[in-house]
Amino acid sequence: MIKLFASEEEEQIIREFDQELYEDMKRRESLLIGVYNYLVSGGVVFINQGQKVRKEGLVHPNTKGETPFQFSYFDQYGAVGDFQRDTLEEVAKEIVAYGFVPANEKELRYIS
Numbered sequence: 001m002i003k004l005f006a007s008e009e010e011e012q013i014i015r016e017f018d019q020e021l022y023e024d025m026k027r028r029e030s031l032l033i034g035v036y037n038y039l040v041s042g043g044v045v046f047i048n049q050g051q052k053v054r055k056e057g058l059v060h061p062n063t064k065g066e067t068p069f070q071f072s073y074f075d076q077y078g079a080v081g082d083f084q085r086d087t088l089e090e091v092a093k094e095i096v097a098y099g100f101v102p103a104n105e106k107e108l109r110y111i112s
Contacts, residue, residue: 032096035100045104046095046101047101053071054075055096062084069084073100
């Protein structure tokens with residue numbers, strides 16, 4: 001299971017030290033859990049609208065064969081990049097780090 005805090009003690013220390021940081025970490029943890037659950041339930045498409053350029057991405061079997069999972073993302077001009085990971089948990093962490101959120105297929109413009 002995805003957790004940002006190593007222990008309850010660590011969580012308490014951060015909460016007492018910096019409430020704003022703690023709340024930000026809890027939001028991030030909630031987002032990570034949501035993305036992970038979406039992946040586990042079979043969801044594969046994501047969007048990133050937080051930057052100047054809209055991007056769309058999808059999780060699929062790794063075409064390079066090095067790890068089980070690959071995430072490829074695109075903009076209006078085509079492929080932008082990809083990454084490969086061994087577990088869905090690792091994929092979820094990277095998807096969130098890249099600023100993507102779950103999407104439904106009706107929202108997609110570049111991936112069909």
